[in-house]
Amino acid sequence: MSLRGVELAEIPEETARVARAVFAKGCLVMRVRDVLGPVFADAQFEELFPVRGRPAVSPARLALVSVLQFAEGLTDRQAAHAVRSRLDWKYALSLELTDTGFDFSVLSEFRARLVEADADRVVFDAVLRAAGDAGLVKAGKRQRTDATHVLAATRDLNRLEFVVETLRTALNQIAEVAGEWLAALAAPEWFDRYSARPEDSRFPSRWAARVEHGDQCGADGMVLLHAVWSPSAPHGLQALPAVEFLRRTWVQQFHHVDGVVRWRERKNLPPGLIRLRTPHEPEARTGAKRDLGWSGYKVHLSETCEPDAPHLITHVHTTPAPINDDAVLEDIHSALAERGLTPDEHLVDAGYVDAEQIHHARRDYSVELIGPVKPISSRPQAVSGHFDNTRFTIDWDQRTVTCPGGKQNTVWREATSHRGTPVTRVKFPARECGRCERKTSCTDSPHGRALTFRPRAEHEILQQARVEQDTDHWRRRYGHRAGVEGTISQGVRAFDLRRSRYRGLAKTRLQHHFTGAAINLARLDAWITGRPLAHTRVSPFAALRPAG
Numbered sequence: 001m002s003l004r005g006v007e008l009a010e011i012p013e014e015t016a017r018v019a020r021a022v023f024a025k026g027c028l029v030m031r032v033r034d035v036l037g038p039v040f041a042d043a044q045f046e047e048l049f050p051v052r053g054r055p056a057v058s059p060a061r062l063a064l065v066s067v068l069q070f071a072e073g074l075t076d077r078q079a080a081h082a083v084r085s086r087l088d089w090k091y092a093l094s095l096e097l098t099d100t101g102f103d104f105s106v107l108s109e110f111r112a113r114l115v116e117a118d119a120d121r122v123v124f125d126a127v128l129r130a131a132g133d134a135g136l137v138k139a140g141k142r143q144r145t146d147a148t149h150v151l152a153a154t155r156d157l158n159r160l161e162f163v164v165e166t167l168r169t170a171l172n173q174i175a176e177v178a179g180e181w182l183a184a185l186a187a188p189e190w191f192d193r194y195s196a197r198p199e200d201s202r203f204p205s206r207w208a209a210r211v212e213h214g215d216q217c218g219a220d221g222m223v224l225l226h227a228v229w230s231p232s233a234p235h236g237l238q239a240l241p242a243v244e245f246l247r248r249t250w251v252q253q254f255h256h257v258d259g260v261v262r263w264r265e266r267k268n269l270p271p272g273l274i275r276l277r278t279p280h281e282p283e284a285r286t287g288a289k290r291d292l293g294w295s296g297y298k299v300h301l302s303e304t305c306e307p308d309a310p311h312l313i314t315h316v317h318t319t320p321a322p323i324n325d326d327a328v329l330e331d332i333h334s335a336l337a338e339r340g341l342t343p344d345e346h347l348v349d350a351g352y353v354d355a356e357q358i359h360h361a362r363r364d365y366s367v368e369l370i371g372p373v374k375p376i377s378s379r380p381q382a383v384s385g386h387f388d389n390t391r392f393t394i395d396w397d398q399r400t401v402t403c404p405g406g407k408q409n410t411v412w413r414e415a416t417s418h419r420g421t422p423v424t425r426v427k428f429p430a431r432e433c434g435r436c437e438r439k440t441s442c443t444d445s446p447h448g449r450a451l452t453f454r455p456r457a458e459h460e461i462l463q464q465a466r467v468e469q470d471t472d473h474w475r476r477r478y479g480h481r482a483g484v485e486g487t488i489s490q491g492v493r494a495f496d497l498r499r500s501r502y503r504g505l506a507k508t509r510l511q512h513h514f515t516g517a518a519i520n521l522a523r524l525d526a527w528i529t530g531r532p533l534a535h536t537r538v539s540p541f542a543a544l545r546p547a548g
Contacts, residue, residue, distance in 0.1 A: 008038035008060055008094045019091040028525040029068060029088040035528055036130040038094070040064055044122060048113040057102045061093050062110040063123045068092070069107070070511075071518035073496060080104035115506045124316060124513040127520050128339065136524065137304060137312050143343035145302040145332060145352065146484040147325055148492065150318070150508065152277075152284040152296035153500045159253075160214050161198035162278060166249045167221045168194040169279040173242040174224075178234040185227050190220060211263055218254040218261040221246060245279050252276060272322040283505045287321025296321055296500060299512050300328055302336070303487055305347070305480055310527035313487070314341050316516040318509040325351035333365045345370055347481035355458035356421065358465065370478055373465045387442045389451050390463065396456045403442065403449065407432045417452075426451045486534070487519075495519060 011033075023030055033039075038060070045059035068089060069079035082089050083101035090097060114120055131137045157165060171194055174182050193216075204210050225247060228237045237243060252270050254261050269275060272286045277295045284295050302315040315335050317328050329352050336342045345368045346361065353371035361367040376388045393402040399412040411427035430448035433439055443449040453459050468474045491497035495515045500508045 008040070008058075011091060011094050012096050015087075015090050015095065015097055018097060019087045022087055027088050028071075028521065029092045031525055031528050032521050033092040035524065036127075036134055038064075039130045040123070040126050044126060045119075048117050048119065057106050059110065061095075062107065063126065064093060065089075066107065066110065066514055067123060067127065067517045067521060070495065070514040071521055076104040076107045079107060111507070111510060115510055118506075120506070120510040120513050124517045125339065127517040128312070128314065128341075131310075131312055131520065131524060132341075136310055136527070137314065137341065138309075139341050140344050141304070141306050142345045142347060142480060143302055143314060143336075143341075144305050144347040144481045144484040145300055145315075146349060146481075146488055147298050147300040147351075148488045148498060149287060149289070149292065149294045149321065150297040150299050150497070150512075151294055151499050152281050153503050154278050154281040154284065155199075156295045157198065157278055160203055160210055160217075162276075163214060163217050163221070163249065163253055164194065164198045164201070166246055166279045167217060167224070168197070170221075170224065170240075170242040170246040173240050174228075174237060177240070178237060181234050185224070187220075193217070193220070214263045215261060218250065218263060221250050222254070222261050225250065242279060245276070245282060249276050249279075273320060281503045283320070285320040285322050294321060297505060297508050298323060299497065300325070300332065301484070301487055301491065301516065302332055303484060304343075305483055310523050311483070311487070311533075312520050312523055313516045314339070316512045318505065318512045320505065325349075326354055326357055329357050329369075330360065333361060333367060337365055342367060344368060345477070347371065347478060347484075349481065350374065355454055355462040355465070358461050359458050370474075371481070372469055372478070373462060375466070387438070389453070392451065394453065394459075401426050401428075401451065403428060405436050405438050405442075407436070422455055424453045424455070426453065486536075490522075491515065491519060494522070 019030060026034075040060035040063045042058055042060045045063070048059065049056055065079055065083060068074075068082070069076075072082075074082065080101055080103065083093065083095070084099075087097075089095075090099065095101075114122065128137065171182065171186075171190070204213055225243075227233060228243055252275060253264055255264055255268070256262070272288070275286060276282060277284050277286055284297070286293065286295050287298060288294075298319050298321050300315075300317040300319070301313055302317075303311050303313045305311055315332055317332055317335070319328060325348075329348075333342065333346075342365050344366075348369065348371040350372045353369060353373050355373070358369045358373075361369040376390065387404050391404050395401070401409045401412075407428060409426045410429045411425070413425045413427075415423055415425045417423045428449045430446065433443060433448040434446070436442070454462065469478075488497075495518060497512070497515055501511050502508060
């Protein structure tokens with residue numbers, strides 16, 4: 001396919017006349033087209049298409065169709081039908097009334113090209129750029145960020161179902177390419193155990209019997225793996241995706257105990273970031289937040305939040321489910337800086353905030369990161385009168401620390417924390433601590449008081465932040481963060497943000513960029529028509545709560 005350049009700036013005269021007659025008061029699609037213009041151009045996608053070949057459907061039109069599709073929650077078939085049948089879509093797409101559109105499969109091919117070229121941001125960035133050209137989004141001022149969980153497109157499996165389905169998937173794939181070889185290898189019992197899907201089977205209810213069933217599955221899988229890697233196995237079996245997934249799964253889920261294949265205990269399983277969950281979506285991982293657990297991904301949304309402009313999403317960031325919030329902050333600031341949309345203040349919850357993040361945001365991007373920092377993590381902190389590290393005076397230049405009793409440290413050592421970050425470890429002499437009158441308020445260690453400090457810049461930032469967040473002024477500034485919960489709610493309720501349509505991280509990331517662009521179109525239309533933000537919902541009974 002080659003790229004057929006199409007000019008979207010001019011709407012056909014007859015299409016414009018009929019659409020304005022039918023939609024006398026306008027509609028979302030037409031209003032956004034009138035304010036933002038064509039938004040997309042074929043030149044933005046020219047690297048996705050070869051120079052020669054049969055003409056392709058305009059990628060600029062496919063991009064706009066994709067955003068409108070997600071704005072209305074349509075399938076590919078429904079979106080292609082809307083291109084053929086709806087006046088407002090023909091108006092936005094600059095199509096003649098008699099245009100017959102395209103086959104629905106073109107949308108899937110377009111998404112595949114975006115994913116293959118790692119161009120998932122192109123469509124979202126174009127909408128954001130058009131809003132910027134219209135003066136509706138600018139750098140500076142405030143932005144806020146929050147995240148929510150995203151469920152994988154595949155069914156969630158328990159541990160026993162997972163290993164059985166993994167082995168069953170490998171057997172099916174091998175049967176397609178080496179059926180006779182597999183028929184000679186398979187024991188008669190395998191057909192009873194692995195012919196049906198796990199959800200259609202009745203597993204034992206007792207835990208001991210389930211463990212025994214899992215061990216048997218592990219032994220069967222090990223027989224298959226040994227056979228696949230034997231010299232007599234047909235060529236190419238080791239390269240099959242399902243076989244490689246089986247091998248990786250068996251490494252994670254089973255081990256040899258006295259020469260027998262056994263299920264690993266939970267404490268011996270790999271961490272969630274690398275632990276496999278289903279053979280049908282190898283990139284899905286298990287995440288947990290408080291009492292919530294899920295298999296899939298996590299999406300972070302950043303938005304503007306000034307009262308004199310529409311609240312538009314400025315960045316969408318999708319990660320595997322176990323990735324901590326603070327690990328993505330650098331990527332978010334880097335992307336905002338690349339777009340020229342770095343805020344002055346960035347409001348986030350406690351999951352994103354640490355002294356290191358505050359320091360780097362100020363130093364690298366001139367961004368003031370606002371969020372609650374964690375309290376002092378001292379074991380006896382709850383004891384009244386205990387001396388936490390704020391009671392110690394630090395002279396960074398002289399590398400000395402003075403305790404509340406006036407004694408100074410004897411050890412000052414640069415070290416590394418368990419997270420791999422630089423820290424300073426300080427120790428006071430056991431002899432001085434042992435005879436100090438204030439020992440009961442300081443330490444119960446016979447070896448003397450020991451302290452750990454972050455690097456100087458981070459330590460001072462942390463101390464200042466802990467003082468500031470107890471003030472009314474800080475609470476008023478931070479109160480603006482709460483509005484991002486409404487953005488998450490809108491994404492979940494109106495745009496199905498919490499459920500992945502596709503399999504794999506790359507396609508899920510593309511979906512979220514389409515969704516972010518669709519949310520921005522909806523919010524731009526609300527701003528154009530003067531529709532106010534919805535108020536926080538309060539039930540009739542909750543509204544009766546006495547003041548104070």
